[in-house]
Amino acid sequence: MATDTRAAAALAIAGVLEGGSLNQLLPAALETVGARDRGLLQQLCYGTLRYYPRLQPQLQQLLSKPLKNRDRDIEALLLLGLYQLEETRVPDHAAVAATVAATRALNKVWAKGLCNAVLRSYLRQREELVRKLSPAAVAAHPDWLFEALQRDWPEQAAAIMAANNEQPPMVLRVNRRHGSREAYLETLAAADIAATAGQLAPEAIYLQQPVDVAALPGFAAGWASVQDEAAQLAAHLLGARAGERVLDACAAPGGKACHLLELEPAIALTAMDVDASRLQRVRDNLQRLTLQAEVLQGNAAAPPAPLQEQRFDRILVDAPCSASGVIRRHPDVKLLRREDDIAALAAQQQWILQGLWPLLRPGGSLLYVTCSVLEAENSAVVQRFLAATGDAALEPVALPGEQRTHGVQLLPASGGPDGLFFSLLQRRR
Incomplete structure (x- = not known):
């Protein structure tokens, strides 16, 4: 078990490099260090992953040959060492010394000399290293996402990426x-x-x-x-009234479901999610807030039998998406998400809308929400759904933001809300 803070952070980051989620890896890492070091550990993990697309190409320039897969922990340690030197106030000598010392806690003392040489070379060559980076790497974004933001938001892309690289409020x-x-x-x-x-x-x-x-x-x-301010808008936009039946179709971890009940306790709310383990978070939040709802496991794209004969006045669809609007809260998205994921997610979003639409009563409203800023997951999905669904009509969204053809987009703002998309649909009578 690692007790050195940088070693613990390196192991968590290495897990992400191998395809794991930081949300799942971080709790175990925090348990290995003392309470006073947990803030630093989180900063190292989040910061290193936030700037990974800029740090990794610089590390490649500094290494004479790639590290072996079994040394992912040393690769992660070097990346967090570069992060400290590039983005934190830790004095250079202290950052180098502490990072080199972490090799012992990782039981890889052989890497002590390598870490020392790489980090000191960075200090000597940093300006030259940066000059060789691509525009996407300078912006600390993967190439595909950099290009997508430039395409969808040509005037706002730089501000979006700057906000993505900040610590969220x-x-x-x-x-x-x-x-x-x-x-x-x-x-x-x-x-x-x-x-x-x-x-x-x-x-x-x-x-x-x-x-x-x-x-x-x-x-x-x-x-x-x-709960982020942008996410808080969903309950207000859905506008559930006393006595109505409401379905939160992708409810975990329960923030929006609980907000709906706080605003109007006299609704009959069903909170559904496909992930049974995450539904416990919904139950925990309901219990802390002393709220009542039916909690149900089910796939929104193919609703379970108990819902098939029901009709809801309002449905909230916080659809699975790329999380491109909340990258500052989930920086591992920059490593884990791939360009070809977007088409697959858009197809899933389409299936979810199609699966839920029969559950909405005529005259009822469905609010489609994503934490994405990519058109392919937002207006394009709604446009295709409207074209295929004769009794679906687009309603105006009363929200200041970027007006799109089929909804309103909030962009991630420095010190402000996350990037969420909202589209309101009504089922014609």
Whole structure:
């Protein structure tokens, strides 16, 4: 078990290099270090992966020959060493020394000299190394995504990529069943937690600095939840009313489902997700917030038998997608996602809309949401669905953002909301 912070981070990053998800790898890594080192470990993991498309080609220039697959941990250690030298305030000598020392914790003392030589060479050659990078690498994005953003957002691409490379803000959703946003801002101020109100969602609060949720006043009692401001807009746009039957078709981990119930407890909500293990997060959130909903495992593209004969007044579809609008929160997307994934995801999104549409009563509304900024997953999906579905009509979305042909796009903003797409469909009577 690694107890050295950089060694623990290197093992987690190596797992991502081999195709694993940081969300799944990080909890185990955090358990191997002391409480005071967990913030650093997270910074090293997130930061290294965030800048991986820029760091990796520089590392390739510095290595005389590629490392073997069995030495992924050393490759990851070198990458996080470069990240410290390029993007953090850690003094160069301290970053080099600590990174080299981590080879012992990884039981690869043979790599001590290699790490020392590579990192010191970087310090001497950094300007020359950067000059040899492609525009995509300079922007710290994979080539395919760099090109897609340039194509879909020619005027905004640079700002999108800059936001993708930043640490995201920590945003709260105030539970207005327990009090107003203004009252909770005062409670936070009394606890010496600096915060400001959001501009788009009436429950959103931005923290000046991230804090452990255990330090948030009333968190265990359900006074607030952690949810990005853009995600908070979904419940408002769906507009569920008392007495209506509502389906959250891709509900895990439950943030939007819980927000729907906070806004209108008198709805009959079914929270469904295809992943049984992630449904436990939905149950946990409902329990903390003392909310009631039917929790059901099922595939939205082929709804289970219990739903086949039901009709819902409103359906929320937070569809599986590339996560290209929330890369700053999930930087491993830059490594794990591939260009040919987008067509497969768009097909899945189409199947989900087709599978759920028969469950919507005539006159009912379906809100299609993705955390993507790519047209292929957003307007293009809705356009194809409308063309194939005679009783589907596009409704206006009352939201300030980038107006697209079949919805509204919020782009990731520095210090602001994530990048989400919203399209509202109505089933004609």
